[in-house]
Amino acid sequence: xxxxxxxxxxxxxxxxxxxxxxxxxxxxxxxxxxxxxxxxxxxxxxxxxxxxxxxxxxxxxxxxxxxxxxxxxxxxxxxxxxxxxxxxxxxxxxxxxxxxxxxxxxxxxxxxxxxxxxxxxxxxxxxxxxxxxxxxxxxxxxxxxxxxxxxxxxxxxxxxxxxxxxxxxxxxxxxxxxxxxxxxxxxxxxxxxxxxxxxxxxxxxxxxxxxxxxxxxxxxxxxxxxxxxxxxxxxxxxxxxxxxxxxxxxxxxxxxxxxxxxxxxxxxxxxxxxxxxxxxxxxxxxxxxxxxxxxxxxxxxxxxxxxxxxxx
Numbered sequence: 218x219x220x221x222x223x224x225x226x227x228x229x230x231x232x233x234x235x236x237x238x239x240x241x242x243x244x245x246x247x248x249x250x251x252x253x254x255x256x257x258x259x260x261x262x263x264x265x266x267x268x269x270x271x272x273x274x275x276x277x278x279x280x281x282x283x284x285x286x287x288x289x290x291x292x293x294x295x296x297x298x299x300x301x302x303x304x305x306x307x308x309x310x311x312x313x314x315x316x317x318x319x320x321x322x323x324x325x326x327x328x329x330x331x332x333x334x335x336x337x338x339x340x341x342x343x344x345x346x347x348x349x350x351x352x353x354x355x356x357x358x359x360x361x362x363x364x365x366x367x368x369x370x371x372x373x374x375x376x377x378x379x380x381x382x383x384x385x386x387x388x389x390x391x392x393x394x395x396x397x398x399x400x401x402x403x404x405x406x407x408x409x410x411x412x413x414x415x416x417x418x419x420x421x422x423x424x425x426x427x428x429x430x431x432x433x434x435x436x437x438x439x440x441x442x443x444x445x446x447x448x449x450x451x452x453x454x455x456x457x458x459x460x461x462x463x464x465x466x467x468x469x470x471x472x473x474x475x476x477x478x479x480x481x482x483x484x485x486x487x488x489x490x491x492x493x494x495x496x497x498x499x500x501x502x503x504x505x506x507x508x509x510x511x512x513x514x515x516x517x518x519x520x521x522x523x524x525x526x527x528x529x
Contacts, residue, residue, distance in 0.1 A: 218443075218478045218479065218480065218481060219479075219480050219481070220480075220481045220482075220483060221480060221481070221482050221483065222482070222483045223468065223469070223482045223483060223484050223485070223504070223513075223515050224515065224516070225484075225485070225504070225513040225514060225515045226513065226514050226515075227263075227511055227512075227513050228246065228259055228261075228263055228503070228511075228512045228513060228514055229259050229263040229264075229265060229511070229512050230509070230510055230511045230512075231265070231510055232248065232250055232253070232257065232265070232505075232507075232510040232511065232512065233250040233251070233252035233253030233255075233304070233510060234250060234251040234252040234253070234296075234304050234306070234488075234507045234508075234510065235248040235249065235250055235251075235257070235490075235491075235505040235507055235510065235511070235512055236248065236249055236251055236275075236276055236277065236450065236490050236491045236505050236507060237249040237275070237276060237277045237278035237279075237288070237289075237345075237450075237491055237505075238491050238492070238493045238503045238504070238505055238512065239278055239279065239280060239286070239493060239527065240493050240494065240495020240496070240501070240503055240527070241258075241495075241527070242527070244260075244261045245258050245259060245260050245261065246258075246259045246493075246495065246503050246512060247259075247268065247278060247286060248278075248505060248512060249271070249275035249276060249277075249278050249288060250275065251274045251275060251276060251291070251293075251294065251306070251507075252274075252294075252296055252304060252306075254270065254271050254272045254273060254274070254275060254293070255267055255268075255269065255270055255271060255275070256268040256269040256271055256275060256278070256286060256288065256321055259512055267326075268286070268321065268323060268326060269286075269321045269323075269326045269327075269328055270326070270328070271288060271290060271319060271321070271328060272290075272293075273290045273291065273292045273293045273310075273313075273314075273316075273317070274290060274291040274292055274293035274294055274310065274342075275288045275289070275290050275291075275319070276288075276289045276290065276291045276342075276343065276344045276345065276359075277289040277343070277344055277345035277346045277356070277357075277394075277450060277491075278346065279346045279347060279348055279354070279524070279526075279527075280348075280524070280526050280527045281320070281348055281352065281354070281377045281526055282348065282352030282377055282526045283352075283377065284323070284526075285320050285321060285322055285323060286320075286321040286323055287318065287319070287320055287321075287331075287346055287348075287354060287377065288318070288319040288320075288321060288346075289316075289318060289343030289344050289345060289346050289356055289357075290316060290317045290318070290319050290343060291316050291341075291342040291343055291344060291359065291361075292309070292310065292313045292314065292315050292316045292317070292341070292342060292361070293309075293310030293312060293313050294306035294307060294308065294309065294310055295307045295308050295309070295310055295311060302509075302510075303486075303508045303509060304507070304508055304509075304510065305488065305508055308361075308362055308363055308364075309361040309362065309363040313361070315333055315339055315340070315341070316333070316339070316340045316341050316342045316343045316358065316361075317330050317331070317332060317333045317340065317343065318330070318331045318332040318340070318343055318346075318354075318356065318375065319331065320377075320379075329379075331375075331377075331378075331379035332373075332375060332379065332382050335373055335382045335383065335384055336383075336384070338384075340358050340373070341358055341359075341360045341361050341368045342358055342359040342360050342361045342368070342370075343356055343357070343358055343359070344356070344357045344358065344359040344392065344393050344394075344450075345357050345393060345394045345395045345450050345451075346395070347395050347396055347397055347524075348377070348524070348525065348526050349397060349401055349525075350401060350525055351422070352376075352377050352526065353374060353375065353376055353377065353422065353423070354374070354375050354376075354377060355372065355373070355374055355385070355395055355397070355404060356372070356373050356375070356395065357370065357371075357372055357373075357389075357392040357393060357394070357395050357406060358370050358371045358372070358373060358392065359391050359392055359393055359409065360391060367391075369387065369388035369389070369390070370387075370388065370389040370390065370391055370392040370408075371384055371385075371386060371387040371388065371389060371392070372384075372385045372386040372387070372389065372392060372395065372404070372406055372425075373385060374422065374423030383423045385404075385423050385424070385425050386406070386417065386425055386427075386434050386435060386436065387434065388433065388434060389406065389408055389415075389433075389434050390408050390410055390411050390433075391408055391409040391410045391411070392406050392407070392408055392409075393406075393407050393408065393409045393448060393449050393450060394406065394407040394448065394449060394450035394451035394461060394462065394491075395407075395451070396451045396452065396453045396459065397419075397453070398453070398457055398474065399453070399455065399456075399457055399522055401419065402418060402419055403416050403417070403418060403419065403474075404416065404417050404419055404425060405439065405451065405453075405459055406436070407448035407449070407450070407451055407461050408448060409447045409448055409449060409464070410447060411441075411448075412441055412442025412445075412446050412447055412448050413438055413440075413441050413442075413448070414438070414439040414440050414441065414448065414459065414461060414472060415434065415436035415437065415438055415439060416436060416437055416439050417435065417436050417437070438476075439459070439472055439474075439476045440472045440476045440477075440478055442463070442470070443470075443478070443481070444466075445465055446463050446464065446465045446466055446470075447463070447464040447465055448461050448462070448463060448464070448470075449461070449462040449463070449464055449489075449490045449491065450462050450490060450491040450492065451492070452492045452493050452494055452502075452521060452522070453521070453522040454471075454494075454519050454520065454521055454522060455499070455519070455520040455521060455522050455523070456519060456520075457473075457474045457522075458471055458472065458473055458474070458479065458519070459471070459472045459473075459474070460492055460502075462489050462490050462491050462492050462504070462505075463481070463489060464487055464488060464489070464490070465487055466483070466487070467483070467484040467485065467486050467487040467488065467489045467506075468481055468482050468483045468484040468489050469481070469482040469484065469489065469492055469502075469504070470482075482515075484504065484506065485506055485509075485513075486506055486508050486509055487508060488506065488507040488508035488509075489504060489505075489506055489507075490505050490506075490507045491504065491505040491507075492504050492505075493521070494517065494520070494521020494522070495521075498520060499520045499521040499522075499523060500516065500517050500518075500519070500520055500521070501514055501515070501516065501517065502514070502515040502516075502517040502521070
């Protein structure tokens with residue numbers, strides 16, 4: 218595996234732990250602020266506009282089939298801020314009341330809560346989200362850590378109109394990023410604390426083919442971290458490679474669909490949390506560098522996978 222250094226240009230700073238970047242057709246980038254509880258539109262010149270006040274802890278985000286922005290709200294963290302301003306999450310928020318999936322009308326900023334539970338089981342910490350060609354969403358529930366306890370995580374499948382939700386995979390250990398292969402026949406999920414990347418064949422709406430024991434969740438492991446690293450969100454390249462934002466060392470790990478670790482791109486700080494692709498040729502990677510509150514851009518060597526419902 219080759220290690221390379223990210224040569225980045227800063228788009229903006231001063232964000233309150235940004236994640237969930239979405240590259241829009243007009244050149245702007247939407248990001249959530251987990252600490253700030255907001256959805257922010259970052260213009261090409263770095264100017265920031267508040268698109269919606271979300272509260273809690275908005276985490277992953279994606280554009281749905283109706284052009285609205287759908288947000289995984291984890292309910293919030295407590296925070297540690299170092300003397301130099303560096304931010305890091307620290308356990309479940311004291312004011313935590315639960316996680317949710319929210320819909321944001323980008324024209325008005327109106328926020329609607331779609332899901333807070335599945336079959337009577339609370340959604341504890343929704344983290345990342347991806348839409349399929351039919352306009353349905355897959356999302357991860359990372360769970361919450363509080364005191365000596367840690368929730369088991371899960372993967373859910375749900376309709377964009379709030380009418381249907383089902384649990385697709387359980388249990389996982391802090392599931393974070395999720396993505397679909399170019400042919401939408403495979404679901405990928407990264408786990409934060411284990412540093413593992415899993416995949417499942419998709420056999421129907423919200424239905425995953427499962428491997429038997431000893432797989433802990435029915436998935437097949439694609440690859441893992443190198444040494445002590447933690448995995449965050451992901452984006453796929455057009456050729457099917459999986460780009461996983463990597464914590465601790467801070468960078469992007471690139472896996473082939475067959476599980477070969479192709480590259481590691483070294484970033485500027487430990488919380489390189491999310492990546493998305495934009496620009497006319499989808500050769501610009503937008504990366505959230507969250508501890509220092511920045512959004513950066515990188516000229517990527519290959520094209521990203523187009524997201525079907527993403528519109529300006």
